[in-house]
Structure formats: structure tokens, C-alpha cells
Amino acid sequence: MTVDFCDHFWGERNNGFDVLYHNMKYGQIASKELVEFFRERLAIEETLSKLLGKLAKQAGGNCINGTFAPLWQVLKASSERQSTLHLQMVQRFQELIKDVTKYNEAQHKNHKNVKEGESGTLEIVQSIQSTAITLSKAKEVYNQRFVEFEKLKRENASAKDVERAEQKFQKACDDYKHLVEKYGLVREEFERKMLSACRRFQDLEEAHLKQMKVFLKTYGEVLHSGHETIVSVHSEFGHQCGDATVDKLLEQFVTNKATGTEKPGPKHFETADVSAGGVTCAPSPNLPVSQPIPASHNGEKTTKKEGNKQEQQQSSAGRKSKSSRRTSSLLNLFLPSHGTLLFVRSFVNFLSTSRVIRFPNVFIRLSRHLLSFLPCAFRLPIFVFAF
Numbered sequence: 001m002t003v004d005f006c007d008h009f010w011g012e013r014n015n016g017f018d019v020l021y022h023n024m025k026y027g028q029i030a031s032k033e034l035v036e037f038f039r040e041r042l043a044i045e046e047t048l049s050k051l052l053g054k055l056a057k058q059a060g061g062n063c064i065n066g067t068f069a070p071l072w073q074v075l076k077a078s079s080e081r082q083s084t085l086h087l088q089m090v091q092r093f094q095e096l097i098k099d100v101t102k103y104n105e106a107q108h109k110n111h112k113n114v115k116e117g118e119s120g121t122l123e124i125v126q127s128i129q130s131t132a133i134t135l136s137k138a139k140e141v142y143n144q145r146f147v148e149f150e151k152l153k154r155e156n157a158s159a160k161d162v163e164r165a166e167q168k169f170q171k172a173c174d175d176y177k178h179l180v181e182k183y184g185l186v187r188e189e190f191e192r193k194m195l196s197a198c199r200r201f202q203d204l205e206e207a208h209l210k211q212m213k214v215f216l217k218t219y220g221e222v223l224h225s226g227h228e229t230i231v232s233v234h235s236e237f238g239h240q241c242g243d244a245t246v247d248k249l250l251e252q253f254v255t256n257k258a259t260g261t262e263k264p265g266p267k268h269f270e271t272a273d274v275s276a277g278g279v280t281c282a283p284s285p286n287l288p289v290s291q292p293i294p295a296s297h298n299g300e301k302t303t304k305k306e307g308n309k310q311e312q313q314q315s316s317a318g319r320k321s322k323s324s325r326r327t328s329s330l331l332n333l334f335l336p337s338h339g340t341l342l343f344v345r346s347f348v349n350f351l352s353t354s355r356v357i358r359f360p361n362v363f364i365r366l367s368r369h370l371l372s373f374l375p376c377a378f379r380l381p382i383f384v385f386a387f
Contacts (some may be wrong), residue, residue, distance in 0.1 A: 005198035014132065017125045017194060020201040021118070024111055031104040034215060035097055036343040041219075042093040045086045052083035067253045071244060075198045078237040082230060089226040096218050103211060114204065121193040128183070135179040144174040145169040 009016025056079035062072050149169040152162045 003202075005202040009194075009198055012132075014125060014129050014190065017118075017121060020198065021115075021122075024114065024201060024204060027205065028104065028107050028111055031107055031208075031212065032098060035100045035104060035273050036214065038093055038097045038100065038219065042090055042097065045089045045093065049083045049086035049090060049370065052079050055304055056080040056083060058379070067249045070252060072251060074237065074240045074244065078233060078240075081233045083225055085233065089222055092222045092226075093219075096215065096222065099218075100215055103215075107208070110204070114200065118197050118200070121197045124186065124190045124193050128186045131179065131183045133185050135176075135183050138172070138176040138179045142169075142172040145172040232302050 005020065009020060056076050059072050059076040059079060063069065064072070087365070145168045149162070149165040152165050
């Protein structure tokens, strides 16, 4: 069914032109409000883009350690892509707003031209409206004069009154006929110009609606393409979360943070062994930790080692070694603790094998200094050795 404005904007009041003209102005208002609507939608998309970007930064700044760390990266990448997509929608809405704004400005100029072009139609509309009102009043006056004239005739009024009433009636009749003829001429001009205006307004409205629908189609395409891409991002996010199984996350954690595959070996207790140059340790799993070492075993080990050294050293070194062994054996009789025995024995060996013994004053001072820190049970062996 094809709509034709030429068939629907007439009527007794002849206000069809006014309706069509205001409808044209409403079209300009609609385009302006459409620009505001698109701006609001742009602000929504821009806000979403900023919030998603902020959310992506938050996901990227969360804890990077632990087995859940890879999934934070998935969340960050998904939020960043969504933020970028909404920003792209903002850019497309900006272009759409520019197009609608240009159309609104062109529409304003076009409406101004229509108003100027239809000024003659507006005049004829006003003319026919005023003529129709005047004609209606003239018709009422004519009918009133006719009723008065006929009444005077029926009542056998004076000839003078009847003549006067007849003159008024004739004048009202002439005015009424003149207005009818004038209305006919105005009506013909009105119909001609009104038909032209209806066609012009209809063409204008059809072009306006087509252009507005183009804008809405573009708006829908922006939303459709944007949401399709967002759906693909959501789908990809779901696949990434599905691929990141518990086993894979644990395997990745082990690959990045593993500390080794070898287990620690067993440890055995090692007994202390005193030699001429210092204290060394040798494995002795047969003796408990708290059991003191007998002096006879240490004497045998020391004798064997000293015998090997006597073949390589000079006779003076041999005498010093024998003196050190005698002192150590004497200390074993007075030392109640194995740890203290080792300390005192090492100190005495150091004194006997070093050059300090060649300087009696230094040797005596060191010995006295040691005696001041030792219990009474330890002072006798040091005293015997020193003097």
C-alpha cells in the first residue's frame, strides 16, 4: 500500500499544510536528538573501555607467583582485547556522529529553502482560511436577513419596513455570492499549491526517513560487529581456561620452580683426629657421639703418624714432637670432657711446634693467660709443661 500525502491533508479547517510543515521541523529535531543518543552510547563504550583497561592493569599487577599465575595473564589479555574492541566501537560511533551532524546541518538549510519556496502556499492557505471564515459569517448574515424579510412580509408590516428589510437582504445576498465566488477562486489556487506542497513534503519525508534508517543500520552494524568480536574473545577465553588444566598448571609450575630431583644422602658421625698440624676428622661410625675417646687409641694413631714424620724431618723436629706427645698424654689424665681435651691438646701442640717456645717470656705470658680462663683441673698440666 502506497501512501500519498495528497489524499490525506485536506479538511474543513485547511490545516494540512501546517501539519506537514511542522512534521518537517520534527524531522530536524529527530536528527539532532539522534546525535545526542549516539553520543550517550559513545560515552558508555568509552567508559567500558577505560574500566576494562583498568581491570586489565589490575590483573597484570596481581601476584605473579604460584600455580594460578598463568591464568592471571589470560584474564589480563582478555580484558585488554575487550577494552580495545570497545575503543574501536567508540571510534566508529564518532564517525557516525559526524555524519549525522552534517546531515542535521544540511537538513536545516534544506528546511529553510522549503520554507521560502512554500511561502506562496502558506499565503494561499491563510487566504482560504480567512475567506472560509468570512464566507461562513456572510452566510449567517444572509440567512438572518432572509428570515427578517420573510417575517415582515407575513406580518403585513409597513411598506417602508418591508422595503428596508428587502434592501438589507439583497445586500447580504450580494456579499454572500461575492464571497462564494472569491472562495472558489482561492480554493482552486489552494488546491493547486497544496498538491505541490504535499508532494514536496512527502519526498522530503521519504528522503529523511531513508537517511535516518541508514544511520540506524550503521549503528546496528557497529553493535553487531563489536559484539560478535567480543563473543569471539569470550569464546577464546573459555578455550584458554579449558586448555589450562590442573595438570598443565602444575607441570608449568614444576618446570619453572623445580629445585632438583636428587634426594639428600645419609650423614654419618665423624670422630675428631688430632694431628701435628691441626685437627682433622675421620669417619668413626662404631663410636657413639657422647662416648669419650680413650687416650690409648689416640696415642697409637699419633705414634704412627709421628713415626712417619720422623723419617722426613730433622732431629730437632722429632724432639719437639715427642715433647708434644708426652704433654698430651699427661693432659688426658686431668681433662673430664672430650671437647675440652681437644681444645687444650691443640693449644699445647701449637705451643710445642711453633717458635713461641724459643722466647720464654712470650711463652710464659701466653700460658698464664690461658690458666686464668681454665678451671683448676686444667691448670696443672699447663703449669707442668710451662715450667
